[in-house]
Amino acid sequence: QVQLVESGGGLVQAGASLRLSCAASARTFSSYAMGWFRQAPGKEREFIAAIKRGGGGSTYYGDSVKGRFTISRDNAKNTVDLQMNSLKPEDTALYYCAADLTFHKIVVMTPQYWGQGTQVTVSS
Secondary structure: OOOEEEEOOEEEEOOOOEEEEEEEOOOOHHHOEEEEEEEOOOOOOEEEEEEOOOOOOOEEEOOOOOOOEEEEEEOOOOEEEEEEOOOOHHHOEEEEEEEEOOHHHHHOOOOOEEOOOEEEEEEO
């Protein structure tokens, strides 16, 4: 069982930056691929970013955030972060962290473990 707790959300103005963090309880955190998703009111959940397991951590991003968001992991601290730059009002959503032993499950949005989410609101 893996528990995930997101933090770092808040209210910012358009153009600002925000860094989200997800703390995982997994004993073998480095064995898990990690990802970030978001869901805005009235919209379907959207894939944001994923990072492979291990130390190398190859990354993959959704088209809407490429070049603005960066996912990273710290296996010593059991955390995965999402650095969000040049935020736009359309980035407003509840942001979720997720984990799965299989990277593909993250990319196709069917990870085994989900966090409760942290709210990001971007004002214009």
